[in-house]
Amino acid sequence: MSIDNDSTTATNDDSLRTVTFAAVDTFLREDVNLLGGMVGNILAEQRSPDFLAEVEALRRAAISRRENDQPVTELAEALAGHELQKASDLGRAFSTYFQAVNLAERVHRIRRRRDHERAEQGAQPGGLLDVVGSLAEQGVEAAELSELLPRMRIEPVFTAHPTEAVRRVLLHKERQIVRSLVNDIDRNRTPAERRADHGRIRMALTASWQTVEAPSAKPSVADEFEHVGFYLSEVLYRVLPVFFEHFEAALRERYGDAVELPDVLGFGSWVGGDMDGNPNVGADTIADTLAGQRALVLAAYRRDIARLADLLSQSLSRVSVSDAVIGQVAAYRELLPKASAELHPRHADMPYRNLLMLMAARLRATSHDEATGYPDAASFVADIECIHASLMANRGEHAGDFVLRRLLRRARCFGFHLASLDLRQDSSVHDAALAALLQDPQWPERSAQERADRLHRMMAGDLVPADADADASEAVRTLDVFRAVARLRPRYGERVFGPYIISMSRSAADALAVLALARVAGCVEPADAGADAAPVVPLDVAPLFETVADLEAADATMRALFGDPVYRAHLAARGNRQLVMLGYSDSAKDGGIIASRWALQQSQVALTALARESGVRIVFFHGRGGSASRGGSKTERAVIAAPRGSVDGVLRLTEQGEVIHRKYGTRAIALRNLEQAAGAVMRATLRPRPLDARAPRWRALAAELARDSSAHYRALVHQHPDFSAYFRAVTPIDVIERLRIGSRPAKRIGSGGAESLRAIPWVFSWSQNRSGLTTWYGVGTALERGLERHGTDAYAELARDWPFFATLIDDVEMVLAKSDLGIFECYSQLARDTPSVTGKPDLHAQMFPAIAAEFRRTRDAVLAIKGEDELLNGDQRLQQSIRLRNPYVDPISLLQVDLLKRWRASGREDGKLLQVLMATVNGIAAGIQNTG
DSSP: EETTTTTEEEOOOSSSSSESSSSSSHHHHHHHHHHHHHHHHHHHHHHHHHHHHHHHHHHHHHHHHHTTTTOHHHHHEEEEEEEEHHHHHHHHHHHHHHHHHHHHHHHHHHHHHHHHHHSSSSSOSSSSSHHHHHHHHTTTOOHHHHHGGOOOOOEEEOOOSSSSOHHHHHHHHHHHHHHHOOOOOOTTTTTHHHOOOHHHHHHHHHHHHHHOOOOOSOOOOOHHHHHHHHHEEEEEEHHHHHHEEEEEEEEHHTTSEEEEEOOOOOOEEEEBBOTTTTTOHHHHHHHHHHHHHHHHHHHHHHHHHHHHHHHHOOOTTOOOHHHHHHHHHHHHHOOHHHHTTTSGGGTTHHHHHHHHHHHHHHHHHHHHTTSOOSSHHHHHHHHHHHHHHHHHHHHHHHIIHHHHHHHHHHHHHHTTTSSEEEEEEEEEHHHHEEEETOTTGGGGGGGGHHHHHHHHHHHHTTTTOOOTTOOOOOHHHHHHHHHHHHHHHHHHHHEEEEEHHHHHHHOOHHHHHHHHHHHHHHHHOOTTOOOTOOOOOOOOOOEOOOSSHHTHHHHHHHHHHHHHHHHHHHHHHHSSEEEEEEEEEHHHHHOOOOHHHHHHHHHHHHHHHHHHHHOOEEEEEEEOOOOOGTOOOOOHHHHHHHHHTTTTTTEEEEEHHHHHHHHSSSSSHHHHHHHHHHHHHHHHHHHHHOTTHHHHHHHHHHHHHHHHHHHHHHHHHTTTTHHHHHHHSSSSSOOOOOOSSOSSSSSSSSEEEEETHHHHHHHHHHTTTTTHHHHHTTHHHHHHHHHHHOOOHHHHHHHOOOOOHHHHHHHHHHHHHHHOOHHHHHHGGGGGTTTTTTTTTTTHHHHHHHHHHHHHHHHHHHHHHHHOOSSSTOOHHHHHHHHHHHHHHHHHHHHHHHHHHHHHHTTTTTTHOOOHHHHHHHHHHHHHHOOO
């Protein structure tokens, strides 16, 4: 092996590895080389030495093409025409390498955190120790912090929206590899221990090679729950108490015992409750999902209790135990005679152990819905608190209370429901249900005011709806959902359901419709005000504003809603707290990234002002994806870039697709992400950036950019008559629509153009062909015009001093760096023979030059604003990470182009060819990341 400092390339010809680093940590380079070497050995063993040699030749050709700026033609020809098994193996070879590099980089993030903790200050930037210390230095007193923490809430919400769905068996193998690498993270293992670790890594990698990446059947909602349940029950359940311990340690270091830390962290899920466009989700999946969540968390509690029972072996002859514990043991012996009889007589003087064993028996009864089970999670928490109080009163703080407190934190957070289940449905479905119930086919076309007036009468009992019959299937399905909420909420607790989200919200009547349907279904509870008060709907109703126009109208919509007396009464019963969900995906698909980001920014400003004016606390729920065009910025930076006052102690955001695996696949990285999110929320709330006199000028420039970029973006995506045909020819959207990684259909309605396609496959397909068009198209034209009008200095100032614009430009720059026009041109050539509406014979010749020109305009403008001559010069780690991966994605991309030609020519039939194509989709996604 040799290292060339100019090319920053280290190669070893007998293995699949090329390390492209510039002065990075030696241990990371060693881990990449170790895993790359193992992948090479596996390829030789599982296929043949000749196969490995062919992979190596392709690897070298891909690197040479990039280093020497050569045309892609020669590499494309080398990858064309392979028989299907060979093509499949080639794609898997390179994607296996990506997975190995991804794991090495995750472990290196853990290593960097440890290095910070070992340093003198011990504070990793953005971590809780760093943020709390910084706030203290800025004058935040204990009283100010104590006022914030009770209303602070960090709540990631996991969705089933697919851009990646790693099989659970492969997740376990990844964990084994990570654990083995972490064992030797500082190179302190003995040679024998290291050989054993390497053997385990080799075994996991080989078994992964022999495992099909995706099941042959499309996943059910239950499968999606199993996937998300892995992260909740096996990662976040373990991480949660450590997060609080780190937080408490940071607070103690700066504030002593003056600040108490409440339960600021929780989790939500859409799996099983997201009905929008998914006919597979309804009342049954809600009930099944909650039952599955409860089974997972109860099993986890029982495992913890078994360990505690071994630990808390205190004997009455050695230490006192509170009367409350003694009394609870006696009560449970009477309640659970069978479990009591199983207690060992030799443990009679160990009250903690006995109580814990009886608690475990009560949890078993809970899981079987027996009368002796816990009535609710609060009763279980009370038992843990009883033991905690006794330990603290009897010198037990260092005799097991630390472990007990971990269980207490988990029980308070996860309850008997694990994660709050959000419910989501499109407003048009509610309208269809009401049209049937009111026997009014014209209901959806009536004005918002007319619908609101009739909904008021309906909720007051003056307008009695007809009974829903089997023919009115939408009404029956919708009412069944609310009946399920009414039935299940008492069983699982008041936190079991998150908000009821209304997609495509456009008026106050859309929110009133939810309240009216809930009342018809009997989903109401007595009001706290007394017996004479009208019953209330026990759900937060959250409008979701998705398109640019809807975001711009959000202030007027919410103002009308807050002015509605019926809805205002509902809000009062919910503590005058209103959740508003902001859609990043459809707004960007609608108007491009700048128009989307600016509409989101403006709506938050307007709604924050409305909250102050109306006395309602508005909480924003950010519907973000993994890609930049769907809001996929780094969470920490996005929070800091939010408008002043809009964060207000709360961060609720969706986590989906490959983001879940990247952020929560490893416990240490999950902990880091949660710390960064909490730290950013504290900074944005307690010490937001000061008002800037330049802000009006900045906003005017941003509005101008939004207008110009949206016009150029829409002229192509929504107005060009040939764009839909071109899109379907130059992306693998026809393959993505058949991927078996999600239970929800890829399309809403229509033929599959931009309008009918959901935002996730829309973005995913443009990342697959290496263009990244959804992020940068329109940006270049707008910036070029802006630079001509206002000069480079004006935009350099924005990028330097305004976090909103800086984050936007950084996101665009990152996607530009991951894009490759040469590869994209190969995809574009697939459109040569696509029929044109305008009669032009070659869609590639018509469309590609303009798209390529816009890419170059965007790149040149970004570089000019940043004063750089190369993309990502300001982020060396990301630059090198992309350089490491890009040459290895190229062969898979070119394989995909060739296979697309063959599959389409053969009639797009299901079979081996489609399976290999699907594998290339997964491989490209693994290499590029930030794809969905």
